[in-house]
Amino acid sequence: MESLYLLIPLSVVLVLAIGGLLAWAALSGQFEGLEEEGRRILDEEPPPGRGAPRTEPGLRE
């Protein structure tokens, strides 16, 4: 039974730590655009500003 004196306060501290972790995650926007990362792999073109410059077929300068 004596171990509870350590375990219960420890669990409270743990919960508060997890709460702090959640706070960081939520406030830094980790929960936003959850589906976007999964979909990004299907995008044919790299996001603008990265990768090779694109050519525009069908129109000549």
Add this chain to the structure above:
Amino acid sequence: MSAAPAIRKAKQPGAVPDAGLATACAHCGDSLAGLKVVTRAIGGRRREFCCLGCAFIAEQLQLARASDGDRVALEASLAQGPARREAPAGARAQVEIRGMVCAACAMLIEHRLRRADGVASAHVDFTAQRAFVGFDPQRTDVARIKRVIETAGYQTDAGAQGERRRGRIELLRVLTAWLLMMQVMMLAVPAYVARPGDIPADIEQLLRLAQLVLTVPAVLFSAAPILRAAASQVRAGPIGMDLPIVLGLGAAFAASAWATVTSHGAVYFDSITMFVALVLGVRWLQARALRAARGHLDEAQRRARMTARRLRGFPASLATETIGAEQLVVDDHVLVPVGESVPADGVIVQGTSSVSQAWLTGEATPIEKHDGAPVLAGSVNLEQPLVVRVTRAGEATSLAALRRLVDDAGRERPRIVELANRIAVAFLWIVLAVTAATVIGWWWVDPAQALPSAVAVLVATCPCALSLAAPAALAATQSALAERGVLTARSAALEALARIDVLACDKTGTLTTSAPALTRVIPLRGYRSAEALAQAAALEAVAAHPFARALAQAAASARLILPTAQEVTITPSAGIEATVAGQRLRIGKIEYALALAGQDAQHAWFRRWPSLSAQLPQDDSVIALADGQGARALFAFGEVLRPDAAALVEAARAAGAEVVLVSGDRAGSVDRIARSLGIERAYAQQTPASKRELVAQLQGAGRRVAMLGDGFNDAPVLAQADVSIALAEGAALAQARADFIVLGSRVGDVAALIRAARRGVRIVRENFAWALLYNLGAIPLAAFGYLSPALAAVGMAASSALVVANALRARR
């Protein structure tokens, strides 16, 4: 209209708007119906205005008159903007503004900006909903400019950033509430399952202390919005449900904390955290319902927002420059490569391609677009590069307009939600009176019982379930609708829709398809109809006439292989002649087609006409296919019912509403459609004004009318009806003003909407009944000491959970 809170603040104390007196804005003459009215004393008389902007202009005019000033000069000074748009030196900025109601608002903001320190020039474009500001970076910055706009009572995108941060904090509140609830539950379980004496007193005390530590953040952080709402209700009124909730929560928390500190009495930390978690969960669900409605629009807007390829010297050169889409202005030319989205609403000036308007219709079916065809921002170009001339950019696009509409959805609270708030005051007094009576009563009988019984009453009467009853069910209904592509622009309309007894429908474009379809083929002289159809479609393949499209569609759905047409000649407004399989054929008006065979109106063939036309549907247009010997076939085109029109009529009947057809079309075709759908009352040849009158008449007879139209041509009648539903497509979307907007024009979704509204409102009623029954039943039990505070707390949590679970049924 999202400037409503600011407008309320700006009202002068005691200047209560009297909606019964004025119906139109004293400055611009717009209708005041449904707006928060701004009242100002002008020339010694109280006047009502539609917005801050109009009130401001009227005040300025009044001042000018009083000081013998020139009205025209003042208006000119207020309006001078474009001329000073270019800052002579220094920086320039564009600021997005939300909440402007009319052009007067734009003037007000301009005026404030020009007076601000360091601002060299300011122009506010009302249609684009943005301000163009030139300023001296040494003396001011963009953040300060935004603050000037915000203090004038409007929102800027700085507000939008703050909104995002607020959204994240709200999410954090929910997450912490649920985390803490689980942990407190875990620590509370031993006390429920243990027999007396099983747990040593010191361990029990430790468990309670741990619960207390974990409940404090749940109450102070997670439940902070409830506490704040209750505090502001005490300060400024009106009293809502939050106050009795905070009383119950506060009593439970105070009693539990006291019991923990003194090691004497019961604790209810588990009920407190559970309630907080449930309330925040429901609010989260409400916010999600709104987000679901916005989700695919957001995606499209994000894509349209990113970049645009402007063609600077079009058509002389095709050099492009990549700029932010928000920098585009009307009449810019942009290049839209394959796979990218159109950055603004516009018209195609070069290229033919197909585009997907999935953001609008929810269907990815490509739509073919030629030169001169309009394209909407957010559409994805699929086949060939296009050059588009911009007609509406930035905040003026259909996409942005729809987004704003959805954003404003929550501005009016349903009556049924208001009901909970109206009874809150009475509720509060009952709670306080019963609590006081309980304390006094027990004081005489048994002072030791006084405190626990008072706490039990406060906890038992906590109207938690009552406050969740309506919002939870309505939010679940809205999110289910949004998933189908039905946007709720006014949540209050759900309740009204559940109570309608007349559904007035427009015909063309609503119950029927807007383009004509092939309704009948009559083959002549032994030709088979499939063969004739294939030849007709081949001849018409080059034409863009609606009949040509109908023929192509019919041929494609019959999987016909078209022969090739050669040496095609087109005679405008008559028909087409071409060689098919070595034979000269004509298709078009009957006289034109038969002229190929030398048969004119006197020919014997026309004597058969009455018997032939009897086989054709009335009111349909007929064209003929002919060769050198005479007619091969007749084709009739007419309106066809949308596939799910019958289902809609049936759903409306099942909901107890009579279906009435109101159309601008001729009596014959209106009657035919009405008969085929079993509609008894049909009104033909109606103008927009007479449609409105008709609805007003029905309302005068005590009927509650819902109007279903295309949201564009039907705007007046939609405004008159109790509930308006618009089937919106394409460019009409930007102008659509309705309570519900059915994207993609699927009539079947209207039937689903009616059913969902009725089910949602029924669930709200069930929830109310249960919550009231529980609260009223528990009061006497708690007062007389039969209900311990712990049991009351369990009951409170259980009834809240039941109400939420019942509400979730509306999602199905």
